[in-house]
Amino acid sequence: MTTLNPQIESKVDVLIIGAGPAGLMCANALAHAGVDVRIIDKRAVGVAAGQADGIQPRTIEVLQSYGLAEPLIRIGAHFPRASFWNPGPNGGIIRTQRTPSIFSETARYPQLITRHQGGIEALFHGSMDAKGLHVQRSTIPTAIVLSKDESELKDPKANPVKVTLKRLDLEEDDIEIVHAKFVLGADGAHSWVRNVLGIKLEGDNTDSIWGVLDVYPETNFPDSRNWTFIHSNHGTLMNIPREGDMMRYYIQLSEDPDFVDPKTGRVNKARANPGRLMETAAKIFQPYHLKMLGEPEWWTIYIIGQRVAQKFSVEDRIFIAGDACHTHSPKAGQGMNASMNDSHNIAWKLAYVLRGWADLSLLKTYESERLKFARDLIDFDRKWSKLFTGKPRTEENQDGISHEEFVGAFQTFSGFSSGVGKHQSCAAKLVIGERMIPHAFVQAADIRAVNIHDAMPSDTRFKVLVFAGNVAVAATLARCICAASKDEVDFIDVPQMLRPHWSK
Numbered sequence: 001m002t003t004l005n006p007q008i009e010s011k012v013d014v015l016i017i018g019a020g021p022a023g024l025m026c027a028n029a030l031a032h033a034g035v036d037v038r039i040i041d042k043r044a045v046g047v048a049a050g051q052a053d054g055i056q057p058r059t060i061e062v063l064q065s066y067g068l069a070e071p072l073i074r075i076g077a078h079f080p081r082a083s084f085w086n087p088g089p090n091g092g093i094i095r096t097q098r099t100p101s102i103f104s105e106t107a108r109y110p111q112l113i114t115r116h117q118g119g120i121e122a123l124f125h126g127s128m129d130a131k132g133l134h135v136q137r138s139t140i141p142t143a144i145v146l147s148k149d150e151s152e153l154k155d156p157k158a159n160p161v162k163v164t165l166k167r168l169d170l171e172e173d174d175i176e177i178v179h180a181k182f183v184l185g186a187d188g189a190h191s192w193v194r195n196v197l198g199i200k201l202e203g204d205n206t207d208s209i210w211g212v213l214d215v216y217p218e219t220n221f222p223d224s225r226n227w228t229f230i231h232s233n234h235g236t237l238m239n240i241p242r243e244g245d246m247m248r249y250y251i252q253l254s255e256d257p258d259f260v261d262p263k264t265g266r267v268n269k270a271r272a273n274p275g276r277l278m279e280t281a282a283k284i285f286q287p288y289h290l291k292m293l294g295e296p297e298w299w300t301i302y303i304i305g306q307r308v309a310q311k312f313s314v315e316d317r318i319f320i321a322g323d324a325c326h327t328h329s330p331k332a333g334q335g336m337n338a339s340m341n342d343s344h345n346i347a348w349k350l351a352y353v354l355r356g357w358a359d360l361s362l363l364k365t366y367e368s369e370r371l372k373f374a375r376d377l378i379d380f381d382r383k384w385s386k387l388f389t390g391k392p393r394t395e396e397n398q399d400g401i402s403h404e405e406f407v408g409a410f411q412t413f414s415g416f417s418s419g420v421g422k423h424q425s426c427a428a429k430l431v432i433g434e435r436m437i438p439h440a441f442v443q444a445a446d447i448r449a450v451n452i453h454d455a456m457p458s459d460t461r462f463k464v465l466v467f468a469g470n471v472a473v474a475a476t477l478a479r480c481i482c483a484a485s486k487d488e489v490d491f492i493d494v495p496q497m498l499r500p501h502w503s504k
Helices: 021-032 057-065 069-075 117-129 192-197 274-285 335-355 360-389 403-418
Strands: 008-017 037-040 077-079 081-087 093-100 112-114 139-146 161-167 175-185 201-219 227-232 235-241 247-252 290-309 318-320 440-442 449-451
Touching: 008 021, 008 161, 008 335, 021 037, 021 117, 021 335, 037 139, 057 069, 057 335, 069 117, 077 235, 081 403, 093 403, 139 192, 175 192, 175 335, 192 318, 201 274, 201 360, 227 274, 227 403, 235 274, 235 360, 247 274, 274 290, 290 360, 335 360, 360 403
Parallel strands: 008 037, 008 175, 081 227, 175 318
Antiparallel strands: 077 112, 081 093, 139 161, 161 175, 201 247, 201 290, 227 235, 235 247, 440 449
16 A cells, blocks of 8 residues: 655656546556656545446547457447337337447447446556556545746746645545646546636536436346337436446436425435336336346436536646546446546647657647537537437327437437547548548558557557558559558568568
């Protein structure tokens, strides 16, 4: 166990506050880039079950770039198909349509994968262990001070951020003063870092109240192992396959007066329990039966809040990421994905500045890029949540949400939610910042097929891809990805300056 020496002072390049997916993504990337980084968390132990669980296709690609996707793909639950159910003529529900869960033709992983948050965090812990980096637990910041000296703020070698840390698991005062070059606050929706810095959240709560259950069910519902959206006369439910035989149910509670305090319109938590949530779910599933086997793995209730921070950084020295920046409905599977991609964005930029390879001004692009994404995410979530929580259209309710409207929005929003809706198209009209589409290429040296994504790992190095013609023909050498048969090209035909070692 890491201990803090009383009243000592230390220095570090990057201090990360919060060891959820956002903090761990950044810590892992920086550790593998050789950056001096520390990560702390107030929790004595990590997440064991529940919390966020859905991993979108683009996030799987990002994890693969760090060499972390394989165990997720092997252990997680895959669901390449979505199913839609609506009120039937006899009061129950009937299946209206099945579709792919992802509509992008360029998705390398054309499905969502679920794994509980603790399992995702374990991927990073294992990778960080290899670099000797561990989360310093039961530790909180109690003060943070940013220097006002302009010369110090503009010096990338200076440590202008002073953070006071305190251990929670020791009786005596155990205080350390850390002088950091940069600080990342990845400490959740109730972020201490954001609050201390006075960064305001813009947005509000909705009236929509939901319960979440991770359970092992007994059911005859035919689409249990598909991503299923149910609109019924008893409310709305989303059915998510989980690892093994587990299921996650997102259950609309707003229509049940027992869950709502009539004076405040807020959740009456005293009456919420797993049994009550399952009762509501069972009504929605009619005429199919649903029963919970044993105790739930995890459960909670919540009111949807849709907010985004006014800014993501202070003086390009202190940054916030993940839920500290944006909160929204979990039903589109964006929370953990957006959080990890925030950190994926800032990590390499911090590494370049710390190495002296880039000016401090590079760090301004973190806020300009990720704040725009967060605002787009909130706009998307407002539209999606309204459709998801609206009453279905029936003969008695012609103003309700029609099946065609809901599925149309599902298909339209798929590109944004999956993260693979935009891509570079063979470099035509190249847009900076968009992903390269995945494609298999044959290596000239050994004719082994390699996906181009695997030739571009997240190792904080830029990659230059040169698409040439047939390099076996001298006239094309001036113009290195070759357009020729694998049986006619030798790797020595490629100009030496463009010829990496085949192991790189």
